[in-house]
Amino acid sequence: TSEMADLWQNAMDHAVALARRAGEVVREALQDDRKVMTKSCSVDLVTQTDQKVEQLIIQSVKEKFPTHSFIGEESVAAGEACVLTDCPTWIVDPIDGTTNFVHAFPFVAVSIGFSVNRQMEFAVVYSCLEDKMYTARRGKGAFCNGEPLQVSGQEDIKQSIISTEFGSSRDPEAVEKIFLSLRSILCIPVHGVRGAGTAAINMCHVASGCVEAYYEVGIHVWDVAAGSLLVSEAGGVLMDVDGGAADLMSRRIVAANSRTIAERLVSEIHSFSPLRDDATP
Ligand code: IPD
Ligand code: CA
Numbered sequence: 097t098s099e100m101a102d103l104w105q106n107a108m109d110h111a112v113a114l115a116r117r118a119g120e121v122v123r124e125a126l127q128d129d130r131k132v133m134t135k136s137c138s139v140d141l142v143t144q145t146d147q148k149v150e151q152l153i154i155q156s157v158k159e160k161f162p163t164h165s166f167i168g169e170e171s172v173a174a175g176e177a178c179v180l181t182d183c184p185t186w187i188v189d190p191i192d193g194t195t196n197f198v199h200a201f202p203f204v205a206v207s208i209g210f211s212v213n214r215q216m217e218f219a220v221v222y223s224c225l226e227d228k229m230y231t232a233r234r235g236k237g238a239f240c241n242g243e244p245l246q247v248s249g250q251e252d253i254k255q256s257i258i259s260t261e262f263g264s265s266r267d268p269e270a271v272e273k274i275f276l277s278l279r280s281i282l283c284i285p286v287h288g289v290r291g292a293g294t295a296a297i298n299m300c301h302v303a304s305g306c307v308e309a310y311y312e313v314g315i316h317v318w319d320v321a322a323g324s325l326l327v328s329e330a331g332g333v334l335m336d337v338d339g340g341a342a343d344l345m346s347r348r349i350v351a352a353n354s355r356t357i358a359e360r361l362v363s364e365i366h367s368f369s370p371l372r373d374d375a376t377p
C-alpha cells in the first residue's frame with residue numbers, strides 16, 4: 097500500500113541519516129589510536145568503534161520504530177539470535193571492513209539493509225572514507241550519491257574483474273579451497289581479481305559496473321543484505337555458489353552483473369572445489 101511505501105521511505109531516510117552519522121564516528125575514530133580486540137581468532141578483529149556505531153544505529157531505530165526487529169553483527173556476537181523473520185527487520189553491519197579500519201586501508205562501510213517478509217525493501221551502504229552513499233529501494237533502482245547505478249554489460253568472463261575475499265578463517269583446508277577457486281578463475285583467464293576488504297563495497301562495485309562479479313563463502317547476512325539489493329536494483333543477479341537460488345542466511349553468495357557471468361563463475365569455482373560444504377561456523 098502507499099501508506100507502507102511512505103513508512104519504508106521514512107525508514108530509509110532515517111537509515112541514510114544514521115549511516116552518515118556513523119560515518120562521522122568512523123572518520124573521527126581513525127584520528128585516534130584504535131584499541132583492537134579479537135573475536136573467534138587472532139585475525140577476527142573488533143574495536144570499540146564497531147560496538148559504538150552499532151549501538152548508535154540500533155538505539156536510534158528503536159526509538160523511532162519501536163516495533164521493528166534487528167540483526168546486528170556485534171549484537172549477535174554478544175549473544176543475540178540471528179534469525180530473519182517476516183517482521184520489518186534492520187540488518188546492520190556497523191563497520192564492514194574492520195581490518196581495513198584498523199589499518200586505515202581506505203575501504204570502510206556502514207551497511208544497513210531493511211527487509212520485510214524476508215525480502216529486502218531498501219539498502220544503504222555508506223563508504224565512509226570515500227564519502228559515497230549507496231542507496232537502493234526495491235523496484236526503484238540503485239544510486240551512488242544520487243546518481244543511478246548500472247551493472248557492467250560485459251558478458252565475457254575473460255574480459256572481467258572478479259572480486260573475492262580471504263575471510264578470517266586460517267584453517268589450512270579452508271585456505272586451500274580459496275586458493276583452488278582463485279587458481280581456476282585466474283586461469284580462465286580473467287582480466288583481474290580484486291577484493292576491497294569489505295563485502296558491502298565489493299557488492300557496490302558490482303552495482304557500479306567496475307567489477308563484473310563478487311563471490312565469497314563464510315559471509316553473514318549483515319555483510320550482504322544491503323549489497324544484494326544494490327546489485328539487483330542495478331540490474332545484476334544473485335546466486336548461490338552452487339548455482340541455486342541465493343539465500344542471504346546461507347553464508348555463501350555470488351553477485352554478478354549477469355546470469356552468464358554468474359553461471360560461468362559458479363562452474364569454475366566448482367570444477368576445483370566443492371565450496372558449498374565450506375561455510376565456516
Ligand atoms: C568482513 C568483510 C570481509 C569479508 C568477511 C567479513 P567485517 O566483515 O566484509 O571483506 O571477507 O567475510 O566478515 O568483519 O569487517 O564486518
Ligand atoms: Ca567482524
Ligand code: CA
Nearest residue numbers: 189192193319
Ligand atoms: Ca561485515
Ligand code: CA
Nearest residue numbers: 169189191192
Ligand atoms: Ca562488521
